[in-house]
């Protein structure tokens with residue numbers, strides 16, 4: 113296949129990420145403080161430490177979802193009316209089966225085989241949401257770190273318009289190789305490459321890699337304000353957008369309730385967010401990317417795609433957890449014409 117026949121490809125996006133079961137909890141600020149967690153960020157931890165946190169939570173208030181950033185994004189795309197494939201590694205355990213069924217029920221094609229030879233469990237992320245709607249994530253990557261380059265299904269990838277890789281995969285060596293493999297194969301097959309920076313601390317730790325990925329592979333970049341500031345080591349968001357315009361033909365820089373900036377072909381356009389009362393910001397950036405990816409693979413302009421992304425994200429922040437229930441496609445035409 114070549115880049116010329118993008119429209120004939122049957123799947124919109126091939127997502128790759130850490131497959132994590134989210135365990136969602138509402139807590140008070142003291143809980144995050146008392147456990148010495150990085151408020152608003154993602155902390156990697158072993159199952160013992162994560163178990164200690166779970167032990168201190170009120171179990172009757174916990175909810176579980178199949179999560180992980182790129183998976184949330186594929187769900188946002190599917191709920192917009194798009195078609196997605198997802199690659200992520202789960203274990204042959206209860207959470208792994210829960211994950212598989214939850215993702216299939218959301219309409220995502222998912223068939224990376226559970227790891228047979230690893231003793232690690234399916235990865236989990238305890239998401240602690242405080243009254244200011246901020247989320248603090250406590251992640252045990254578990255078996256998701258065994259996602260390997262050989263797990264990337266090149267035949268499936270060939271049928272996709274875009275691949276979408278999350279920066280979180282840089283935290284372990286094999287998933288990092290799987291990411292590069294996805295991007296390399298995408299280039300070979302004429303599949304466009306989208307990449308999300310995922311987290312400001314990741315951008316700091318893997319600055320050289322991320323700059324290389326952007327210059328060698330990326331057709332589309334997703335990042336939030338903190339991440340782009342870390343990437344360019346520059347405080348001014350306007351200046352970051354200008355610098356982004358020099359290295360990327362299409363980038364979406366989100367900025368919380370304000371919405372986002374679309375950087376396209378050297379132009380920078382602000383696309384306003386939707387004013388809502390946020391109760392939980394987990395998955396906001398993921399839903400945004402899902403909406404945008406749907407838009408740009410289904411004939412919307414980048415500004416329309418960004419408006420739809422802002423809308424989905426503003427809906428996600430009004431509920432507890434990273435996902436909306438059911439299809440949102442019936443709202444599309446009203447939102448993008450509004």
Ligand SMILES: Nc1ncnc2c1ncn2[C@@H]1O[C@H](COP(=O)(O)OP(=O)(O)OP(=O)(O)O)[C@@H](O)[C@H]1O
Pocket residue numbers: 247335336337366367368369370371372385386387388390393394395396397398400421422423425426429
């Ligand atoms: N308080 C809010 N009210 C309305 N929309 C919001 C709010 N917070 C976030 N959004 C929407 O979500 C998008 C992404 O938010 P943000 O820039 O905070 O990304 P993020 O930090 O990656 O999100 P998260 O990491 O919490 O998923 C924004 O562009 C906006 O459309």
Ligand SMILES: O=C(O)C(=O)C[C@H](O)[C@H](O)CO
Pocket residue numbers: 132133134179180181184237247249393394395396397398434
């Ligand atoms: O809120 C975010 O930024 C997320 O990326 C969501 C989490 O990564 C995801 O749901 C954790 O499994």
